[in-house]
Amino acid sequence: MLKFGPFEMDASRGELRKEGVQIPIQEEPLRVLAALAVRQGELVTRAELHEHLWKGETFVDFDNGLNTAVRKLRIALSDQSESPRYIETVRRRGYRFLAPLEFVNWAAAPQASLLQSMDSLAVSPHGAEIVAAGSIAPTSIAHAPWRHRWIGRVALLIAAILITVGGMFAWLAYSRPVYSFNSRDSVLIADFENQTGDPRFDQALETAFTVSMEQSRHANVFPRARLASVLALMGKPPDERITPALGREICQRENIRGLIASSITRTGKEYALSAELIDPQSGETVRSYSQRSYGEGHILDALDVIAADIRRDLGNLCTGQQPA
Numbered sequence: 208m209l210k211f212g213p214f215e216m217d218a219s220r221g222e223l224r225k226e227g228v229q230i231p232i233q234e235e236p237l238r239v240l241a242a243l244a245v246r247q248g249e250l251v252t253r254a255e256l257h258e259h260l261w262k263g264e265t266f267v268d269f270d271n272g273l274n275t276a277v278r279k280l281r282i283a284l285s286d287q288s289e290s291p292r293y294i295e296t297v298r299r300r301g302y303r304f305l306a307p308l309e310f311v312n313w314a315a316a317p318q319a320s321l322l323q324s325m326d327s328l329a330v331s332p333h334g335a336e337i338v339a340a341g342s343i344a345p346t347s348i349a350h351a352p353w354r355h356r357w358i359g360r361v362a363l364l365i366a367a368i369l370i371t372v373g374g375m376f377a378w379l380a381y382s383r384p385v386y387s388f389n390s391r392d393s394v395l396i397a398d399f400e401n402q403t404g405d406p407r408f409d410q411a412l413e414t415a416f417t418v419s420m421e422q423s424r425h426a427n428v429f430p431r432a433r434l435a436s437v438l439a440l441m442g443k444p445p446d447e448r449i450t451p452a453l454g455r456e457i458c459q460r461e462n463i464r465g466l467i468a469s470s471i472t473r474t475g476k477e478y479a480l481s482a483e484l485i486d487p488q489s490g491e492t493v494r495s496y497s498q499r500s501y502g503e504g505h506i507l508d509a510l511d512v513i514a515a516d517i518r519r520d521l522g523n524l525c526t527g528q529q530p531a
Contacts, residue, residue, distance in 0.1 A: 208310075216244070260276075292306060394466065395467070401471055419518075465484060466484075469482040477501055478503070484517060484520065
């Protein structure tokens with residue numbers, strides 16, 4: 208486990224927590240965090256991250272993929288590129304982890320740790336002696352007790368079997384397209400569900416989200432200006448709130464291919480944003496999205512990440528791919 212500031216990264220479970228509360232984060236941002244943290248204070252180049260994240264495979268959109276992963280990581284850490292506390296950007300070169308950190312219980316299960324599966328990036332060029340004050344020195348794999356190495360190999364074998372079996376089920380489940388989309392199709396954005404009790408978010412988030420979604424090259428956002436006439440034909444007032452249920456009716460009536468329902472909730476200073484891409488015909492959720500923001504300052508950033516993910520998935524659906 209790595210500890211820095213109020214955060215903990217449980218390497219064995221692939222989890223990030225803040226003051227004990229788990230923060231939703233995808234695998235690639237978490238792997239970027241691990242790769243940077245174990246080389247605390249050192250520059251990790253973009254080329255090294257490319258090799259680590261994609262194992263040297265050709266990835267034509269690598270720059271955008273890495274930028275997106277770092278952006279999501281900064282949102283999870285409530286960090287800012289202009290005045291970073293954790294992730295420093297070294298322009299055109301790479302990134303550096305700034306915060307002091309501690310390794311906890313590293314020696315207990317070195318090979319079961321996510322950090323020890325980081326290949327060349329998992330170990331500092333200066334050896335395995337990356338230790339913060341008061342922390343526990345990580346044990347080198349080469350000098351770990353034989354029983355630790357044996358347990359680690361068994362764990363890796365079990366993990367490989369599970370991944371293989373999981374991959375087979377995923378192939379069977381996703382080899383048949385369950386939701387098609389093309390560039391002529393449109394999506395309807397339902398009214399933002401504001402559960403924070405703060406009326407400032409009622410229209411602001413919906414407008415920002417709609418503007419971001421309109422940047423999609425693969426889907427047309429159904430114009431809000433047309434909703435009044437559609438509602439009138441349905442015998443409803445022009446200012447009727449577009450709930451997910453009403454949105455489905457409108458989509459079926461107007462032959463709109465997709466429905467997006469989104470919401471925001473608040474717990475203390477933490478805001479949780481979520482969205483669902485819904486098939487209006489079946490009512491099934493095609494994909495769910497979520498991001499968290501610690502404080503108001505990152506809400507729009509989190510919302511933009513969700514919109515970017517939806518735009519990407521709509522593009523995948525247009526080309527017949529399944530959302531990643």
